[in-house]
Amino acid sequence: MLLEMKGAAVDYGRVSAVRDISINVEEGSVVTIIGGNGAGKTTTLRAMSGLARLSRGEITFDGKRIDNLPADKVVGLGMAHVPEGRRIFPDLTVEENLRTGAFLRRDKVAVAADLDKIYAKFPRLKERRSQWAKTMSGGEQQMLAIGRALMSDPRILLMDEPSMGLAPVIVEEIAVIIEELSAQGMTVVLVEQNAELALELADYAYVLETGNLALEGPAKELHDNEHVRAAYLGI
Amino acid sequence: MLDLLLQTGLNALYSASYISLVAVGLVLIFGVMGIVNFAHGELFMAGAYVVVALYSGFKLPYLLVAAIGLIFVGCLGLLMERTMFRPLRTNPLGGLVASIGFLMILQALASMTFGVRMAFVPPVTQEVIEFSERVRLPVQRLYVILAAFGFLTLLWLFLTKTRFGWALRASAQDPEAAALQGISINQTAKIAMFIGAALAGIAGVLTAPLISVNPHMGHSVIIAAFIVAIVGGVGSLEGAVVASVAYAFVHTFVTTFFDGVIADITGLSLMLIVLIIKPTGLFGTADRA
Numbered sequence: 393m394l395l396e397m398k399g400a401a402v403d404y405g406r407v408s409a410v411r412d413i414s415i416n417v418e419e420g421s422v423v424t425i426i427g428g429n430g431a432g433k434t435t436t437l438r439a440m441s442g443l444a445r446l447s448r449g450e451i452t453f454d455g456k457r458i459d460n461l462p463a464d465k466v467v468g469l470g471m472a473h474v475p476e477g478r479r480i481f482p483d484l485t486v487e488e489n490l491r492t493g494a495f496l497r498r499d500k501v502a503v504a505a506d507l508d509k510i511y512a513k514f515p516r517l518k519e520r521r522s523q524w525a526k527t528m529s530g531g532e533q534q535m536l537a538i539g540r541a542l543m544s545d546p547r548i549l550l551m552d553e554p555s556m557g558l559a560p561v562i563v564e565e566i567a568v569i570i571e572e573l574s575a576q577g578m579t580v581v582l583v584e585q586n587a588e589l590a591l592e593l594a595d596y597a598y599v600l601e602t603g604n605l606a607l608e609g610p611a612k613e614l615h616d617n618e619h620v621r622a623a624y625l626g627i
Numbered sequence: 628m629l630d631l632l633l634q635t636g637l638n639a640l641y642s643a644s645y646i647s648l649v650a651v652g653l654v655l656i657f658g659v660m661g662i663v664n665f666a667h668g669e670l671f672m673a674g675a676y677v678v679v680a681l682y683s684g685f686k687l688p689y690l691l692v693a694a695i696g697l698i699f700v701g702c703l704g705l706l707m708e709r710t711m712f713r714p715l716r717t718n719p720l721g722g723l724v725a726s727i728g729f730l731m732i733l734q735a736l737a738s739m740t741f742g743v744r745m746a747f748v749p750p751v752t753q754e755v756i757e758f759s760e761r762v763r764l765p766v767q768r769l770y771v772i773l774a775a776f777g778f779l780t781l782l783w784l785f786l787t788k789t790r791f792g793w794a795l796r797a798s799a800q801d802p803e804a805a806a807l808q809g810i811s812i813n814q815t816a817k818i819a820m821f822i823g824a825a826l827a828g829i830a831g832v833l834t835a836p837l838i839s840v841n842p843h844m845g846h847s848v849i850i851a852a853f854i855v856a857i858v859g860g861v862g863s864l865e866g867a868v869v870a871s872v873a874y875a876f877v878h879t880f881v882t883t884f885f886d887g888v889i890a891d892i893t894g895l896s897l898m899l900i901v902l903i904i905k906p907t908g909l910f911g912t913a914d915r916a
């Protein structure tokens with residue numbers, strides 16, 4: 393297992409946000425966590441990348457305990473997190489945003505090569521490389537957030553609702569990007585409210601309900617599950 | 628009359644130079660750490676007293692004293708970061724109160740070591756550039772102008788062309804998203820405190836031969852720096868520089884043609900007007916205000 397979360401719980405003060413969460417992510421797979429608003433998806437992802445502390449349980453990445461590491465150390469191990477709401481740096485240029493994603497990497501040649509790759513993948517970022525990031529559209533900002541995460545040369549990509557607030561055409565583009573990344577061997581943890589999209593992209597899925605894991609299984613099976621269809625797919 | 632205008636313009640340029648050095652540091656620290664450093668005027672004062680101790684006292688060469696002053700006051704900034712602002716990271720009000728405490732400690736140390744009266748600093752140079760009979764620029768003032776220009780250019784290059792510069796700006800804009808890129812807030816806070824303090828220190832070093840050096844000299848400059856930081860748009864370094872120039876020109880001209888008290892009132896009134904018209908300051912964006 394590349395990433396393992398075991399019996400994890402996160403509290404905000406005295407309020408429990410998620411509890412007893414166990415999630416396994418196999419190298420090269422796409423795992424999705426779906427659930428309604430406030431179910432605890434973001435909290436789970438934040439715990440993985442070190443932004444939220446566990447009150448119980450543990451997380452191992454490539455066999456190494458990471459639940460006590462701060463976020464700025466976790467990324468160095470190869471975990472990149474595309475946060476909810478994109479969180480690009482508004483007053484940095486597009487290129488500065490991307491280069492900031494490679495902050496911990498010292499190999500300038502490899503960084504330059506990755507920058508070229510990202511510009512090839514997202515031509516619009518290249519066109520706008522010297523613009524302020526805040527001047528870009530929502531879809532472009534999401535591409536930038538993904539590009540910035542890829543610039544750290546991660547082994548696993550955590551994505552928190554990449555489709556949020558975007559037009560269907562753009563959502564389709566993002567889906568294609570995730571498929572391509574996966575085809576190239578990237579391990580992905582995808583958090584989505586858009587269950588239809590998530591189950592289509594993922595190999596394995598977890599369903600979170602009010603802070604608890606309600607269901608898990610291969611994405612195809614969950615797609616046919618009565619409860620999932622009724623509650624999340626609106627069928 | 629033209630002579631008087633030109634002369635006043637030169638005086639204003641000189642004020643703008645050291646005020647912007649102080650204000651930019653204040654804004655940088657606020658941007659990265661979210662803390663209003665009330666001791667910033669005393670860092671300026673500390674720079675001036677380095678000159679009193681090493682240049683007036685030990686007669687070391689001025690350039691060497693300037694380098695020592697820059698580093699010494701920068702290290703005071705690091706000390707503040709480590710002992711006060713880091714433990715109080717999640718408590719900006721606590722950080723503000725601690726910085727007031729630090730202000731008092733620095734003033735007390737200066738008074739005990741050097742006395743409360745004005746300290747003597749011999750001129751570094753007596754030379755004066757005479758543009759005409761009544762338009763004169765003392766070379767020491769020229770040093771202040773050139774140094775401010777040089778240091779602000781260096782700062783700009785650092786912030787826009789280096790990875791630590793990007794990191795500093797990223798962490799000022801969104802510390803959590805910056806952490807996700809591997810940028811530790813402890814690291815950027817140290818850099819911001821060193822640079823911010825060192826800029827105030829060098830301003831003190833540069834002006835020491837030109838103004839009255841005493842333990843309370845930080846007051847007037849910090850008030851100017853606060854006004855400038857607010858008018859420029861809290862969090863905007865460009866805003867701080869532009870507002871420094873604007874403020875210094877208004878203040879110097881009103882002082883020359885009316886008097887100093889009216890100039891202070893004018894400065895504050897202009898700040899209020901800017902805030903009424905644009906509450907985020909000239910260059911500010913809403914999220915940090």
Ligand SMILES: Nc1ncnc2c1ncn2[C@@H]1O[C@H](COP(=O)(O)OP(=O)(O)O)[C@@H](O)[C@H]1O
Pocket residue numbers: 404407408409427428429430431432433434435436
């Ligand atoms: N910073 C916070 N402080 C207090 N409660 C929070 C905070 N963030 C999230 N929560 C609560 O934790 C629960 C899970 O939230 P979240 O992880 O954001 O859910 P989701 O991403 O699935 O919408 C919710 O009940 C939410 O109100």
Ligand SMILES: [Mg+2]
Pocket residue numbers: 433434435476
């Ligand atoms: Mg969420």
